[in-house]
Structures are given as structure tokens and as C-alpha cells.
Amino acid sequence: MDVKIYDNVSLGENPSIGEWVILGYPPRGKALPLSIGDNCVIRSHTVIYAGNTIGDGFQTGHHVMIRENNTIGDFVSVGTGSVIEHHVKIGDKVRIHSQAFVPEFSVLEKGVWIGPNVVVTNAKYPNAPDTKNNLEGVYLEEGCKIGANATLLPGIRVGRFALIGAGSVVTKDVPDWAVVRGVPAKVVGRVDEIESYKKAL
Amino acid sequence: MDVKIYDNVSLGENPSIGEWVILGYPPRGKALPLSIGDNCVIRSHTVIYAGNTIGDGFQTGHHVMIRENNTIGDFVSVGTGSVIEHHVKIGDKVRIHSQAFVPEFSVLEKGVWIGPNVVVTNAKYPNAPDTKNNLEGVYLEEGCKIGANATLLPGIRVGRFALIGAGSVVTKDVPDWAVVRGVPAKVVGRVDEIESYKKAL
Amino acid sequence: MDVKIYDNVSLGENPSIGEWVILGYPPRGKALPLSIGDNCVIRSHTVIYAGNTIGDGFQTGHHVMIRENNTIGDFVSVGTGSVIEHHVKIGDKVRIHSQAFVPEFSVLEKGVWIGPNVVVTNAKYPNAPDTKNNLEGVYLEEGCKIGANATLLPGIRVGRFALIGAGSVVTKDVPDWAVVRGVPAKVVGRVDEIESYKKAL
Numbered sequence: 001m002d003v004k005i006y007d008n009v010s011l012g013e014n015p016s017i018g019e020w021v022i023l024g025y026p027p028r029g030k031a032l033p034l035s036i037g038d039n040c041v042i043r044s045h046t047v048i049y050a051g052n053t054i055g056d057g058f059q060t061g062h063h064v065m066i067r068e069n070n071t072i073g074d075f076v077s078v079g080t081g082s083v084i085e086h087h088v089k090i091g092d093k094v095r096i097h098s099q100a101f102v103p104e105f106s107v108l109e110k111g112v113w114i115g116p117n118v119v120v121t122n123a124k125y126p127n128a129p130d131t132k133n134n135l136e137g138v139y140l141e142e143g144c145k146i147g148a149n150a151t152l153l154p155g156i157r158v159g160r161f162a163l164i165g166a167g168s169v170v171t172k173d174v175p176d177w178a179v180v181r182g183v184p185a186k187v188v189g190r191v192d193e194i195e196s197y198k199k200a201l
Numbered sequence: 202m203d204v205k206i207y208d209n210v211s212l213g214e215n216p217s218i219g220e221w222v223i224l225g226y227p228p229r230g231k232a233l234p235l236s237i238g239d240n241c242v243i244r245s246h247t248v249i250y251a252g253n254t255i256g257d258g259f260q261t262g263h264h265v266m267i268r269e270n271n272t273i274g275d276f277v278s279v280g281t282g283s284v285i286e287h288h289v290k291i292g293d294k295v296r297i298h299s300q301a302f303v304p305e306f307s308v309l310e311k312g313v314w315i316g317p318n319v320v321v322t323n324a325k326y327p328n329a330p331d332t333k334n335n336l337e338g339v340y341l342e343e344g345c346k347i348g349a350n351a352t353l354l355p356g357i358r359v360g361r362f363a364l365i366g367a368g369s370v371v372t373k374d375v376p377d378w379a380v381v382r383g384v385p386a387k388v389v390g391r392v393d394e395i396e397s398y399k400k401a402l
Numbered sequence: 403m404d405v406k407i408y409d410n411v412s413l414g415e416n417p418s419i420g421e422w423v424i425l426g427y428p429p430r431g432k433a434l435p436l437s438i439g440d441n442c443v444i445r446s447h448t449v450i451y452a453g454n455t456i457g458d459g460f461q462t463g464h465h466v467m468i469r470e471n472n473t474i475g476d477f478v479s480v481g482t483g484s485v486i487e488h489h490v491k492i493g494d495k496v497r498i499h500s501q502a503f504v505p506e507f508s509v510l511e512k513g514v515w516i517g518p519n520v521v522v523t524n525a526k527y528p529n530a531p532d533t534k535n536n537l538e539g540v541y542l543e544e545g546c547k548i549g550a551n552a553t554l555l556p557g558i559r560v561g562r563f564a565l566i567g568a569g570s571v572v573t574k575d576v577p578d579w580a581v582v583r584g585v586p587a588k589v590v591g592r593v594d595e596i597e598s599y600k601k602a603l
Contacts, residue, residue, distance in 0.1 A: 167370030169569035368571035
């Protein structure tokens with residue numbers, strides 16, 4: 001068993017850590033604390049930086065990378081190959097599927113679902129001299145679902161329980177309960193018209 | 202050389218296994234067999250779960266993840282960073298390029314080509330109480346080609362030797378021999394009108 | 403500390419190499435040289451093949467894979483999970499973000515920015531008998547910016563300082579200074595009309 005756990009890492013009860021995992025990697029050499037709650041399952045080849053506070057029941061797939069200064073609730077899962085940047089807020093029971101990208105300043109409220117290969121952005125004008133001062137995180141409200149390979153433009157808000165179709169490019173705010181899809185994404189219905197979701201609302 | 206090979210793994214003749222590879226990882230702790238045929242090349246940092254039956258000449262790139270209960274034919278390759286979930290059927294000579302995502306219940310017949318970052322889906326209404334009971338795998342018929350970064354919606358069938366343009370979102374069945382592209386993808390031609398494919402048909 | 407550095411690897415001054423990194427992996431068993439300049443930072447689980455010439459100040463994220471026969475300038479960064487194939491030319495100060503895909507014969511001039519999950523292609527008709535003889539690399543001119551999850555079709559040229567919107571599918575050449583977006587991408591403006599870029603032009 002070969003893992004690299006830095007100082008300042010606190011794990012709750014009953015942790016399961018896979019092979020070739022790094023926990024508490026110091027960002028730019030800074031020794032920050034990393035706290036993960038009870039019953040975590042961190043699968044092989046995953047890297048979690050120092051400076052994160054993570055709740056109970058946390059699970060990762062393999063080859064996940066999570067940078068520093070994130071706050072992650074209870075019973076969150078992050079799928080294989082996904083990348084979470086820094087200063088991200090992730091509520092309880094959020095599920096991020098495989099190969100997704102979540103950049104700095106994103107907020108994912110309770111129960112949000114992020115499909116495979118979803119790409120969230122935060123820079124309207126990337127690689128400009130003032131880009132770093134103008135980042136706008138997305139705000140994903142409780143229980144919204146972002147379909148596979150969708151792209152979310154900077155600063156948009158996706159409303160409660162809204163559903164974004166796979167492959168959509170979302171360029172503006174999405175109302176609560178709305179179903180949107182396309183490039184650019186347009187409202188095509190409401191989630192409370194969908195049998196599968198009625199039961200859960 | 203540091204690899205992790207669990208019990209119940211059977212490798213054919215002349216295997217080549219890269220550094221920091223995991224073979225036979227037991228899904229939810231279940232000790233299932235993993236069988237891989239002759240002349241496999243499993244590149245570094247790849248994880249293959251127990252419960253798979255894989256043919257001869259199997260190749261992976263680096264950082265690949267393949268879950269349990271898949272049937273994979275002969276001379277299949279899976280590119281760097283790709284993720285194959287469980288209960289997937291992959292025929293002979295299928296080539297899956299880099300960073301692709303293939304979820305449970307997908308069927309890829311003989312000679313299918315999956316481009317880089319292709320995202321296949323299986324849940325029309327993700328993260329609903331009944332999602333797991335309503336998964337619909339895609340069915341990709343012999344020799345079809347799915348262009349880079351295309352998204353395939355749940356349950357669609359792509360016909361024999363059809364070609365899906367890069368970046369398309371495929372929302373309905375694609376006829377045999379058709380060339381489709383766009384969002385949503387529409388038929389724009391036939392593969393037997395394309396010089397490069399005529400020779401192979 | 404567990405890394406695998408093959409013979410024929412030359413590192414400049416002050417290298418920083420993360421855990422479970424492979425440097426100089428011989429493509430198809432060929433022992434080629436790998437040269438990386440001063441002050442490199444190669445983060446964990448990254449694989450760089452032999453046969454590359456890389457300048458000073460090179461940085462990678464985690465889980466990066468770079469194949470052989472590439473020429474990479476000074477102060478280039480390649481983000482977590484990105485894949486660079488072979489015979490790629492990358493100029494000084496290019497930044498490739500996370501989970502991007504850059505195939506063989508691509509040319510990225512000085513200062514190009516590639517967003518997260520960008521997919522570059524090179525095969526108009528993939529998996530045909532003559533595909534390998536007809537690959538057309540993209541040509542990305544100085545300072546252009548390719549938005550997140552965009553798809554670039556084979557052989558296109560993106561002009562100097564042009565900006566490609568997130569989620570676009572770029573099917574033809576993009577003029578210098580143009581802002582394009584959509585599927586297929588169309589010109590919607592000029593970068594010198596954008597305050598953030600004016601300062602840098």
C-alpha cells in the first residue's frame with residue numbers, strides 16, 4: 001500500500017484510501033489543514049490538496065484532482081477523472097460524475113447533480129490582463145441537474161431543480177424548475193411536467 | 202515496478218503491464234474473476250476492476266478506468282483517460298479514443314470507433330428516484346464512427362457504418378450509412394458518397 | 403518518493419517532480435532523448451514520453467499525458483488530465499488548461515490559450531483505411547483563445563488573438579481578431595472591441 005499523506009491531514013472514522021493517493025498536497029508549498037469526515041472512500045490515484053474542509057461520507061472515483069480552499073458538505077461524490085479547482089462551495093449530497101470540470105468560485109448547493117464531462121467556466125474573457133480580477137463563478141441552486149457534456153458560461157445561475165439537457169451550452173440564467181436544452185440553451189418545459197421528477201419534488 | 206494485481210486475475214501470454222496499474226479491483230469488495238487474453242498492453246496508472254472478460258490484443262492508454270461486468274472482444278483499444286462503466290458490451294476491433302465516457306448498458310458492436318472526449322449517456326432523467334430502473338444504453342452498430350466531443354443521448358441506435366460529426370448532439374436514431382452532424386444532429390449525407398470510406402465498405 | 407525516470411532524460415536546473423511520474427517512456431520501445439529545461443514542475447501521476455524537447459519553466463498539472471516527438475517552448479503549462487499526442491508544436495507561453503485534447507500535427511503558436519476540455523481534431527474521416535495519410539493538424543496563431551469545451555475541426559486555422567466562445571464547434575478558418583461562437587461557429591465581433599483585450603493588444 002503506497003499513499004502519500006501530508007501532515008495536517010485529519011481523517012474521520014473508518015477511512016478507505018486507495019493506492020497512489022495524495023492527501024494534503026500543500027498548494028504552492030503552503031502547509032494548510034485538510035479535514036475529511038467519517039467513512040470516506042478515496043479511490044486510487046486521487047489527489048486532494050491541503051486547505052479543504054470535507055464532510056462525512058465523501059467518495060471519489062479514481063484519478064480525481066481537488067485543489068485547495070474548498071468547502072464540501074456531507075455525502076458528496078466526485079467521479080473518476082473530475083477536476084475541482086479552488087474556492088468552490090459544494091453542498092450536501094452533491095454528485096459530480098466522471099471527467100467534469102468545476103472551476104474556482106463555483107457554488108453547488110445541496111443535491112446538485114453534475115453529469116459526466118460537464119464543463120463549468122468562470123472567465124468571460126480568458127487570458128486577458130484582468131481575467132483573474134473578473135472571474136464570475138456559476139451559482140447552481142438546490143437540486144438542479146446539469147446534463148452530460150453541457151457547458152455553463154461564467155456567472156450564470158441555474159434555478160432550483162432545473163434540468164439542463166446533455167450537450168447544451170447555457171449562456172444565461174435558468175429559472176427554477178425549468179427544462180432547458182440546445183446551443184444556446186432555451187427553455188423547453190418544466191420539471192414538474194416530468195413523471196420521474198414529480199415524485200421527488 | 203509497482204503494480205497491484207488482485208487474486209482471480211488471469212492474463213494470457215506475453216502481457217505488458219505499466220507502472221501503478223491496478224488489475225482486478227473488487228467492486229464493492231466482491232472478489233470476481235478478471236480475464237484478459239494474450240498480448241495485452243495495459244499502460245501506466247490504469248485501473249481495471251474485477252468481473253470483466255477481455256479478449257486478445259487488448260490495449261489501454263494511461264489513466265484508463267474500466268469498471269466491472271463488461272464483455273470486451275479481441276483487439277480492442279481504450280485511450281488515455283477514458284472511463285468505461287459496468288455492464289458494457291464491446292465487440293472486436295472497437296477503438297475508443299482518449300478521455301471518452303461510456304456508461305453502463307452501452308453496446309458497441311464490432312469495429313466501432315469512438316473519438317476523443319465522446320460522451321455517451323444512459324439516463325433520460327438523471328438523479329430521479331427511478332433513474333436506476335430506467336437506464337437506456339445506446340446501441341452502436343458495426344463500424345459506426347462517433348466524432349470527437351459528440352454527445353449521444355440515452356437509448357439511441359447508431360446504424361451500421363454511420364458517421365457522427367465532431368461536436369454533434371445526437372438525440373435520435375441514426376440510419377445505417379448516414380452522415381449526421383449538428384445540435385441536434387441531422388442527416389447531411391451518406392458514407393458511401395465519401396471516397397475514404399467507399400474502399401472499406 | 404516513487405518516480406520512474408528512464409535513461410536519456412535531461413532535466414535543467416531546479417526540477418520539481420511529483421509522485422508516480424514517468425519521464426522518458428520509450429514510444430514503442432524506442433529509446434529517444436527527452437529534454438526539459440530549467441525550473442520545471444511536473445505534478446503527480448504525469449507521463450511524458452521520450453522524444454520531446456521542452457523549454458524552461460514548464461509546468462504540468464496532475465495526470466497529464468504527453469506523447470513523443472513534440473516541440474514545446476518556454477513557460478508552457480499543461481493542465482490536469484490533458485492529453486497531448488505526438489508531432490505537436492507548442493510555442494512559448496502557451497497555456498493548455500485541464501482535460502484538453504491536442505492531437506498529432508497541431509501547431510499552437512506563442513501565447514495560445516486552450517480552455518478546459520477543449521477538443522482539437524485532425525481526421526476529417528476517422529478510422530478509414532487512408533486516415534493516417536490524410537491527417538490535417540489545426541494551426542492556432544499567436545495569442546488566440548479557445549473557450550472551454552470547444553471542438554476544432556481538422557485543418558482549421560484560428561487567426562491571431564481570435565477568441566472562440568465556450569462550447570463552439572469551429573468548422574472553418576477564423577480571421578485574425580475575430581470573436582466567434584456557436585455550432586457551427588460564426589463571427590459575432592472583434593477582440594479589439596472588448597475592453598479586457600484592448601489593453602493587451
